[in-house]
Amino acid sequence: MTKDNSAELTGADRLLDYLVYSTEYISLEEILELFNISRRTAFNWLANINARLKTKNLAPVTNIPRYGYKLTDQARQQLSKQPHHPVEAPANETRLNLGPLERRTEIIWLLLKNQDDISINKLAERFDCSRNTVIKDFKEISQTFPNLTIISTRQGRKIDSDERTVRLVIYELLQRHNTALFKFIGSLGYNITQYEQIIIDCQATLHMNFSENAIHQLTFLLIFSDWRIHQGKVIQDESDYYWIMENTTDVISTSEQIMERMLGKDYSVGEVIFLSKVILCSQATEMDCVNASLYDDLNDIAQEIIFRYEQLTGEKVSYKLFTKVLSNHLYATFFRVKFGIPFSSSEVDEIKKRYPQLVKFTAIACNPLEHYLGKHLPSNEVALICLYFGSGNSNDYQDLQDTDKYKRASLAEVLVVCSSGIGTSVMLYNELSNTYPLIKFSLPLEIRELPQIFKFNYQAKLIISTAPLAASDYPIPVVNVKAILTDHDQSMIETQFREKLPRKIEHNTNVVTSLLKIINQYATIKDENGLRMSLDKFIFPETNRTPQSPDHPSLGSILPAEHIKIMHNDGNLAWHDVLTVGCELLVKDNIIETRYQSEILKLIDQYGPYMLIANDIFLAHAAPNQGSKKIGLSLVLLDHPVKITAKNQSVYVTCIFVLSPGLKREHEKALTELIDIVRNTDNVKKLLSAKDPKTVRNIIV
Structure with a gap:
């Protein structure tokens, strides 16, 4: 065999290894970038x-044009049980160039x-790239993991961080499903199934039921921890032992049992x-x-968060099952923020990008949890909670007993599933229901269901x-x-629907098919199914899309200077009087009815001063059907704070906004802009020091 063929086989090994650990399709472009190779190679x-x-009697790599390549589930399962390829290449073998993500992961692993210590020259030689590329990689690693300290020595670079920081970096990479890291940990030679069983066994003792992803991440983190401990890298000093003992049951003892199964009697309290x-x-x-007490507190906080979200958005998401699931989710959020353990996920990144408005509303709604913790929630935690809210407004969701839920699901044509039964799958359920209104989808289900x-006479085809x-x-x-x-994803779903449920999407088949025939005469179509879907949505928007929202006015258009009033507070001013002034500014322009103020007072009397959206800033509002005629906003700015007391709670505010949401929630855009302003400390300082309405408006607009 020639040297070239040998190198080619090594490349195929590396690509196969990557495919084994990837659960998603990998595009040809990603392969070219990842391994820095030509299309032909x-x-x-x-x-x-x-x-x-083929020699192993396994199906070939699945290839969907435009989307990429993926191993079949059977191939992945069988190959993952076999010994992994060595991470280090033989000394006489030429190293292949890697893509940025895999290269940076390997740099961390090598360190x-x-x-x-590892020199930049050695790394450049190893990866067959320039010194500048390696230097850039180190900068990217430092930006991604600011707590990870990498120092320069005369011999090269090395990690100079405590072991806790190292573990958290690995945990974050595992949360992001970093396939390269899973591969490296898998190459350590530990029995993955054995460690997975340790995690599964501990659930019964803890009365916990981990999600599928959590089990996978904990398994590999446990293997990594075992390896590090045997390398003499031990977490010695870790706080909160007594807090965990006092506020949880069996968590410390279960962790001790896990350590004993791994290490015998010789383990540190810090690791536990x-x-x-x-x-x-x-x-x-x-x-x-x-x-x-913690259970009760988080349950109350969940209900308060839901209420605040409903008041901000005008959406009804409050039902018993959703409240229970959100409360359950808040445990992990509470502990992550309390213990300083970050949450990271590519899906959360997508939520922040796709749903910025909902994320901002959720951030305001989560104020009770922030107050309880005494800390701001990281943006990733807010986005994760937003995922639940983005899915929680389904009218089809009801508080069903398990048997009724199973029977109802057995009548569905398509079963919708996720690891927890809500959150991600409910968002998916809403999107599918809006796009394919003729298809009967199940309520979101858990895998175990x-x-x-x-067992029933099920109707589902997918x-x-x-x-x-x-x-x-x-x-x-x-x-x-x-x-x-x-x-x-949409392309795969559409393909299955056309095969399994053709009548449910045949409303537009003839028109779209005719268009495709015409397009085919003049152009080469690389993805006919994707084009069919796009034409389908364009021609039949009323069927395939969520109804378009009406125009949403901006903040500047609903807050003219005449709706801004600056008042002197000599210490005798009552907050009710300030609210009256703000409401009168809107009544005068026929934006709200006079009863709107009474509705606001009822809400505050019932729920307390929940409308505080930032320090010193209060957003008074009621529902659209409680006296709002059209969208509008007023602001009363005080030179000294006024105290609002209701339901044994007190807050001091200097700005009171009165918001009329309109009849169809037209306020969402303006409210998003307002949230951006008031959550910026510098803007708030400028606002509080403003002396006239024109200056206030300039700051806000």
Whole structure:
């Protein structure tokens, strides 16, 4: 065999290894960038992989034009059980260039694995890239993980951080499903199944039910921790031992049992506390290991958050099941923020990008949790909670008993599933229901509930899941997608629907098919199904899309200077009087009825001064049907704060906004802009020091 063929086989090994650990399609462009190779080389590697799969009686790599390549579930499962390829290449073998993400992950891994410092020159030689590329990689690593300290020595670079920081970096990479890191940890030679069983076993003791992702992440973190401890890298000093003992049940003792199964009797208390924290911070569908007072507090906070969100958006999301699930989710959020353990997810990044308005409303709604913790929630935590709210407004969601839920699901044509049964799958459920109104979807289900449904005389022809499911485990096809559907996800779903439920989408088949025939005469179509979907949505928007919202006025258009009043507070001014002034500014312009103020007072009397959206700033408002005629906003600015007291709660405010949301929630854009302003400390300082309405308006607008 020639040297070139040997290098080619090595490349195919690396690509196959990457495919084994990837649950999503990898585009050809990603392969080219990741391995820095030509299209011809990529196709040669894929042909080599398919030849090897054939010898093992496994299906070839699945290829969907435009979207990429992926191993079948059967191939992935079988190959993942086999020994992994060595991470280090043989000394006489040429190293292949890697993509930025995999290269940076390997740099971190090499820094952790090697006892000696690593020079930039050696790394450049290893990755067959320039010194500048490696230097840029180190800058990117420092920006991504600011707490990870990498120092320069005469011999090269090395990590100079405490072990806790190292573990948190690894945990964050695992949360992001970093396939390279899973591969590196898998190459350490530990029995993955054995460590996964340790995590599964501890659930019964803790009365917890981890999500599928949490089990996977905890398993690999446990293996990494075991390896580091045997390397002499131990977490010695970790606080909160007594707090965990007093506020949870069996968490410390269960962590001690896990350490004993791994290490025998020789383990540090610091490791026990750190593991306890990570367990408490993991996503779970059940959490019954916290004390009653914390349970009650978070349940009350969940209800308050839901109420605030409803008041801000005008959406009704309050029902018993949703409140219970959100309360359950808040445990992990509470512990992560309290213990300083970050949450990271590519899906959360997508939520922040796709739903910025909902994220901002959620941030305001979460103020009770921030107050309880005495800390601001990180943006990732807010976005994760937003995922629940973005899915919580389904009118089809009801408080069903399990048997009724299974029976109802057995009548559905498509089963919608995720690891926790709400959150990601409910957002998916809403999107699917709006796009395909003629298809009957099940209410969001948990993975563990699927076997129960198949015991009935089920009607379902397809499963759509946000959690990875093996098609071989179920009697009907499975489509694995993201909660926020990508174009590729939509294409796969559309293909299945046309095969399994053609009559439910035949309303536009003839027109779209005719258009496709015409387009085919003049152009080459690389993705006919994707084009069909786009034409479908364009021609039939009323069927396939959520009804378009009316025009949403901006903040500047609803807050003229004449709706701004600056008042002197000599210490005798009552907050009711300030509210009256703000309402009168809107009544005068026929924006609200006089009864609107009474409705605001009722809400404050009933729920307390919940309308505080930032320090010193109060947003008084009621529902559209309680006296709002059209959208409008007024502001009363005081030179000294006024005290608002209601329901045994007191707050001091200097700015009182009165918002009329309009009849169809036209206030959302203006409210988003207002939130951006008042959550900026510098803006608030300028606002509080303003002396006339024109200056106030200039600051706000």
